[in-house]
Amino acid sequence: MIAYIERFVHENEVESMPELDSGEEDGGGVLPLFKGLELQGTVDFDTAAGGKDFGDLQSSQPLAMIRPASSEDVARVIKLASRSPHLTVAAQGNRHSINGQAMAHQGLVIDMKSMETRIQVDPSGSHVDVSGGALWEEVLKRCVSDHGLAPRSWTDYLGLTVGGTLSNAGVSGQAFRYGPQTENVTELEVVTGNGDVLVCSPNQNSELFFSVLGGLGQFGIITRARILLQPAPDMVRWIRLVYSEFSDFTTDAEFLVSGGGGTSDSFDYVEGFAFVNSDDPVNGWPSAQLHPGHPFDPTHIPPSAGPVLYCLELALHYNNHHRRSAVDKRLERMVGVLRYCRGLRVESELSYVEFLLRVKRAEEEAKASGIWDAPHAWLNLFVSKAHIALFDAVVFKNILKHGIGGPMLLYPMLRSKWDNRKSVILPAEGEIFYLVGLLRFSFPYPKGLLSVDEMISQNQEIVEICKRKGIDFKLYLPHYGDSKEGWRQHFGNQWTRFQQRKASFDPRAILAPGLKIFSRNW
Numbered sequence: 001m002i003a004y005i006e007r008f009v010h011e012n013e014v015e016s017m018p019e020l021d022s023g024e025e026d027g028g029g030v031l032p033l034f035k036g037l038e039l040q041g042t043v044d045f046d047t048a049a050g051g052k053d054f055g056d057l058q059s060s061q062p063l064a065m066i067r068p069a070s071s072e073d074v075a076r077v078i079k080l081a082s083r084s085p086h087l088t089v090a091a092q093g094n095r096h097s098i099n100g101q102a103m104a105h106q107g108l109v110i111d112m113k114s115m116e117t118r119i120q121v122d123p124s125g126s127h128v129d130v131s132g133g134a135l136w137e138e139v140l141k142r143c144v145s146d147h148g149l150a151p152r153s154w155t156d157y158l159g160l161t162v163g164g165t166l167s168n169a170g171v172s173g174q175a176f177r178y179g180p181q182t183e184n185v186t187e188l189e190v191v192t193g194n195g196d197v198l199v200c201s202p203n204q205n206s207e208l209f210f211s212v213l214g215g216l217g218q219f220g221i222i223t224r225a226r227i228l229l230q231p232a233p234d235m236v237r238w239i240r241l242v243y244s245e246f247s248d249f250t251t252d253a254e255f256l257v258s259g260g261g262g263t264s265d266s267f268d269y270v271e272g273f274a275f276v277n278s279d280d281p282v283n284g285w286p287s288a289q290l291h292p293g294h295p296f297d298p299t300h301i302p303p304s305a306g307p308v309l310y311c312l313e314l315a316l317h318y319n320n321h322h323r324r325s326a327v328d329k330r331l332e333r334m335v336g337v338l339r340y341c342r343g344l345r346v347e348s349e350l351s352y353v354e355f356l357l358r359v360k361r362a363e364e365e366a367k368a369s370g371i372w373d374a375p376h377a378w379l380n381l382f383v384s385k386a387h388i389a390l391f392d393a394v395v396f397k398n399i400l401k402h403g404i405g406g407p408m409l410l411y412p413m414l415r416s417k418w419d420n421r422k423s424v425i426l427p428a429e430g431e432i433f434y435l436v437g438l439l440r441f442s443f444p445y446p447k448g449l450l451s452v453d454e455m456i457s458q459n460q461e462i463v464e465i466c467k468r469k470g471i472d473f474k475l476y477l478p479h480y481g482d483s484k485e486g487w488r489q490h491f492g493n494q495w496t497r498f499q500q501r502k503a504s505f506d507p508r509a510i511l512a513p514g515l516k517i518f519s520r521n522w
């Protein structure tokens, strides 16, 4: 078997290897690699899907796509790769990465979604065991409909896999309260880069547990996660409040995530975004509406407003047995103290499941118009509170004052909700930092305003200007092209720890080659 592998991957670097015709039924001669491997799952040589992702900015040609039947299959594939000098392995979730993070050019991709979805709620109701390739929307539906329970921390969009978001962090408007999804997991089953199938938790194989969460897929493949549950509410009141002044927006957002000035009442979800102060249908006032029918009366915008406005997005949970008047009263008490532009408030009432699936509607519309399948040059950053006003001045009010053709997310989170033993990297200073998500959803030129290259350049300009101005920030869902120095700077004083973890759990650098942090070694 090794001889066959060598045929494809001997001394050559991966990039210079011959392109294989992987469309052929026998994989253009790759099939013998898998002889004797005794996989319970299947191997597919039509690898076109495995060479793409949501970003559509990069492509690759894997040798084969493995659809594992079990964790043992995953281990077999990693061990197979470990016996060659160059083969790499990438777990693929729902391929919603932007920059090829889940790709393995001339390597093996493991399609985690094809593993049987297991979603098993513990009889105590305290947690659910979920397979790594399960989609969060499947977890939601099963937990709520069968048990009236739900995980505590979500992403905005739930067409992502459990293993994919846990490898990054997984953030949304609940993170200020419960931390990211990585803080709401108590146990994992992981197949390491050594091919070991291990259960880990804060008390068992703890170094592996902390490494894998936020570990960018570098240390192991998550085959099962134990996720904390709580009773699911029936209903959600969803509110948007518009601000003209950045300082009012941040003061209120920070007040709400920090516990509302010590009051016991708190929103269940706090997010926000910036948008353009114009009637532009995509970037402007209509983007602050919850539904097309909601009025947005621009006469309420003060004359002092600049080119960009801000919107605080809040949600309050309640149950069917709560009296509507009591919910209204509670809400008025909480919203009444906020400094939004009076008259620029919209709200909606919907079921908890509808609320959590809110982005699904946007997905359907984007698919119908074609922008779901267009390239997505997205940029996500964590920016320290100390520099968020400067970021607003140089990025939102200047570079992006005409918008990006999609949401410009902006909301605060609390460092104390993130356990620094995990692998996620945050800005250096302060308790509060902001997520900035530039989610471009427009056609590239000639249909749209910018070409894909211009969108990428604009992202680079934003990163460069942040560096030049000394803004304390980190990339979320990071990527640094071929730059090892970029990664060293990203990890900063955590770089040594990250390297040591790699040396322990994936010493040959087999896993997640698409990030280009480490080179495969033998």
Ligand code: FAD
Binding pocket: 053, 054, 090, 091, 092, 093, 094, 095, 096, 097, 098, 101, 102, 103, 112, 132, 133, 154, 155, 156, 157, 160, 161, 162, 163, 164, 165, 167, 168, 169, 170, 171, 172, 216, 217, 220, 221, 222, 223, 477, 512
């Ligand atoms: P993939 O893109 O398939 O993989 C991502 C990385 O994880 C790769 O390195 C891969 O090798 C690794 N990986 C995948 N599965 C496993 C596994 N089982 N074990 C170990 N490693 C694995 N993020 C947020 O935090 N909040 C959001 O609200 C949010 N919304 C999004 C909305 C959209 C429309 C999109 C496209 C992305 C969004 N993201 C969000 C980003 C998303 O969390 C990441 O892109 C995530 O990696 C995607 O998950 P995936 O299952 O598609 O993973």
